[in-house]
Amino acid sequence: MAKQENWIAPSILSADFAQLGKDVKDVIAAGADVVHFDVMDNHYVPNLTIGPLVCESLKKFMDNEGVKAPIDVHLMVKPVDRIIPDFINAGADYVTFHPEASEHIDRSLAMIKDMGAKAGLVFNPHTSLSYLEHVMDKIDMILIMSVNPGFGGQSFIPQALEKLKACRQLIDASGRDIRLEIDGGVKVENIREVAAAGCDTFVSGSGIFGKANAGDANRYDTVIQQMRDEIAKA
Ligand SMILES: O=C(CO)[C@@H](O)[C@H](O)COP(=O)(O)O
Numbered sequence: 001m002a003k004q005e006n007w008i009a010p011s012i013l014s015a016d017f018a019q020l021g022k023d024v025k026d027v028i029a030a031g032a033d034v035v036h037f038d039v040m041d042n043h044y045v046p047n048l049t050i051g052p053l054v055c056e057s058l059k060k061f062m063d064n065e066g067v068k069a070p071i072d073v074h075l076m077v078k079p080v081d082r083i084i085p086d087f088i089n090a091g092a093d094y095v096t097f098h099p100e101a102s103e104h105i106d107r108s109l110a111m112i113k114d115m116g117a118k119a120g121l122v123f124n125p126h127t128s129l130s131y132l133e134h135v136m137d138k139i140d141m142i143l144i145m146s147v148n149p150g151f152g153g154q155s156f157i158p159q160a161l162e163k164l165k166a167c168r169q170l171i172d173a174s175g176r177d178i179r180l181e182i183d184g185g186v187k188v189e190n191i192r193e194v195a196a197a198g199c200d201t202f203v204s205g206s207g208i209f210g211k212a213n214a215g216d217a218n219r220y221d222t223v224i225q226q227m228r229d230e231i232a233k234a
């Protein structure tokens with residue numbers, strides 16, 4: 001299966017939560033493709049962020065303002081099953097979770113798919129790709145963490161590149177449309193090598209929101225174009 005269209009996915013963890021709707025509207029208007037929505041529970045990861053109520057509000061705001069972009073919910077939550085339906089009812093288009101956070105991975109994937117959303121697994125730097133072995137036919141996305149989950153603004157862990165290459169091979173061999181996403185420390189400076197390793201969905205929080213002043217849509221425009229130029233060189 002050929003690599004899918006490249007998607008830039010700003011992580012709203014680095015947005016200004018006091019003006020989340022505006023930041024999302026600006027960053028999508030500036031050329032981003034998907035909203036990466038990080039959910040942390042102060043249990044699976046040592047940080048606490050936002051839940052389904054915020055997802056629902058954001059989705060309503062986006063619909064009212066004509067902002068068309070999928071919401072990609074990255075669940076860093078354990079246990080995961082209880083909260084999955086709430087996010088899909090709140091408008092999530094993609095739901096990804098960490099296999100260590102589910103007692104029954106196949107069941108969690110089925111819950112997501114049965115409710116009509118796209119499903120994916122997330123791999124921490126230490127997590128083996130062997131979790132993919134019996135579920136390749138059930139997933140729509142693989143998310144490779146290039147930092148340990150829990151915080152924005154961390155440095156990219158280069159070993160993630162080897163994992164991306166291995167996943168690209170698995171996806172190509174499967175013949176299925178599976179997105180390959182990277183998350184953590186992605187910036188203009190390193191996005192080219194990430195693309196060369198086979199990635200097609202690029203999460204960036206501090207690399208986009210941190211670089212631009214919140215509310216200055218032109219700066220989002222600049223950094224997203226620079227990222228696309230680098231990806232094109234891969
Ligand atoms: O899931 C996470 C962190 O756990 C990410 O989505 C980060 O929010 C990405 O932020 P940057 O590393 O790009 O600043």
Ligand SMILES: [Fe+2]
Pocket residue numbers: 011036037038074183203
């Ligand atoms: Fe994330």
